[in-house]
Amino acid sequence: MKNNQAERHKSTAREYTEAIVIALILALFIRTFIVQAFKIPSGSMLQTLLIGDHILVSKFIYGIKNPFTGAVLLPIKSPKRGDIVVFKYPKDPKLDYIKRVIATAGDTLEIKNKKVFINGAPPEDHYGEFRDAHILPPSEGPRDNFGPVTVPAGHIFVMGDNRDNSYDSRFWGFVNLEAVRGKAFIIYWSWDVKKSLLSWERLSSVRWSRIGDILH
DSSP: OHHHHHHHHHHHHHHHHHHHHHHHHHHHHIIIIIEEEEEOOSSTTTTTSOTTEEEEEESSTTOEEOTTTOOEEEOOOOOOTTOEEEEEOTTOTTSEEEEEEEEETTOEEEEETTEEEETTBOOOOSSOBOOOOOOOOGGGOSSSSEEEEEOOTTEEEEEOSBGGGOOSHHHHOOEEGGGEEEEEEEEEEEBOGGGOSSGGGHHHHBOGGGTTOBOO
């Protein structure tokens, strides 16, 4: 009797262990190849994304990649102008950045007095905002006057929607497509982190109206 009970306990323990291992493998597979969650820590994408927004990023939309090198194993499509992408920061790949694609390979980009031009014409740009009326000359940095530059093959040029307060391709260059993690597509949670320090304030800090918003 005792041996039977011991065997049943071992069998039950083994089943739970196998279930946990399978769940972990599935979670790792989904996170690596399908979808991953990120949170927004800065205001560089205001007003599209607020500090405290939590987003989901499609990892497979640009193709199945080698998780170690970033090389595309099964191509699907490439990032296009207007996509909001998460990528490894070129100067420190351990950090993830989120910006909007402004220009793709072959495009010539120029910024004149805060106005963006792609291949000599202003693009459809419904989200970028320059809030500071002061225009910096080229001698004071690339924020308001930049280029012209042509995006090389296999790269994209990205900028934050909060154009006056975004550290982006204007300052550190192009993003290699192999560094792109995926495309942001939905806000699944959002709260005002400044109001979330105390437990009793957390419920009132939830931005209910933003939850479920599809990102464009």
